[in-house]
Amino acid sequence: MSDLRDLYQDVILEHSKAPRNFRALPAADHKAEGYNPLCGDQFTVYLTLDGDTITDISFQGSGCAISKSSASMMTQALKGKTLAEAQEIFERFHNVVTGHGGPADEAELGKLAVFSGVSEFPVRVKCATLAWHTLQAALEGKQEAISTE
């Protein structure tokens, strides 16, 4: 039971019920769709950049409490960050949810550290990281577009 409470912390449940930045961004210059075929979770992540800085980020879609709250808190954590900072946050987040993170990672993650309970549920790591991988796909899509131009 303590493991379950670690996984489904109040902050996570609250974000899954009332996700932040849960909308399309018509002006987005990057977007990608992420899909977990195992459970049917499906999200679209949108973002706008000003140079290297994420000026706006949002998402839409459906999924479990873990994937939805992770997407919601990701948008909050990354707004205003540079791409390099976003990448660093993702790496720390990934370390923490896979159980490879140290105390420094958790400290640096701030609110996102509530996902540390996921590490006790290896099959749920994919849920916690779906939106993040989708974000990366959105950014990589831009690189491809650049390379073809």
Next chain:
Amino acid sequence: MRSERAPGSAFDVELVRADFPILQQRVHGKPLVYLDNAATSQKPWDVIEAIVRYYEGTNSNVHRGVHYLSERATEEYEGARRKVQEFLNAESASEIIFVRGTTEGINLVAQTYGRTNVKAGDEVLITEMEHHSNIVPWQMLCNERGAKLRVAPVNDDGELLLDQFGEMIGPKTKLAAVTHVSNALGSINPLKKMVEIAHSHGVPVLVDGAQAVPHMKVDVRDLDCDFYTFSGHKVFGPTGIGALYGKMALLEAMPPYQAGGDMIASVAFEKTTYNKPPYRFEAGTPDIAGVIGLGAALDYVTDIGLENISAYEDEVLAYGTKALTSIPGVRLIGTAKEKAGVLSFTIENIHPHDIGTILDQEGIAIRTGHHCAQPVMQRFGIPATARASLALYNTKEEIDALARAVEKTKEIFS
């Protein structure tokens, strides 16, 4: 190791449970409640011991050796074929082909019967409640041939619309491929009527029996279906082995599936003569231990009696239906009048994946997701369900544990 029961004695679930060693364990400190039987079933001592006995004392290749062990292995292997024949009430053991499972059984028919008979402009008819394994092989065949895949719809209870099924069969239809029992909904199809309708148009019927054989007596001659295929592992046998029944006249007209040893009568570089069924479709050394294990599994359920199993499971299913539907916010997906073994459900505002994790912490194993039946999920407008699926060893007490865990899930998410 198996419990002793007097012949003809009443069904006793506690005796049955004692036959399955895996059920005795605890998971996360709670007694295991295994309700994922539609994915795979557990194995009784009879099956485990038959496989061990084979490798300890009989192991040898079949159909080849003149020596003692090879003769014994062949005898046991062919003995298991007769067990499958009797289990399905096929006319002849030669109508039983061993395959890896239902998926391979369907692919075999698609690649042989399908590629021989389905031409450009033809049609293959399936239903809206099929598992991906009874959709994709036909989709591939139709794409290759320029044929059309047609899909008979279901109603809001998950029952096939029989009239529409009949209306979709016409002169272009070359085959109907339908499930006996839906893996995602539990609906039992009115197979006998479906076969009658199809045959009145001269259309043969393939039946996916994966979810039917663990729960009910199947008689292919009474159904009059043309092909029937099932997986051993869903009927308490090993994984990686299953059987395909086909009417002899159809099998004799079909080309081989895979090429190799055993499927030939004679080989010269100029010309090879193919063996007769079933060997024409069994190239290479088969899963001998798997076949013997499957035979032991069929003996096991036959010994208990499929009528007894059906009657007992119906009681537990009715109990589970009542238990789940009396919890506010729980919606049952699949409410057909005729059902077997499946309680697919959703809880309002809680994703099935989260339900699965919380139930697992209570020692309860269920499946969550689309159950390899995405068109069914689309039909009901949901991304996924939580599915509790029954076998002969499940009890009403386990259903109570399931209902308590569902309540607890709601509490955590309240």
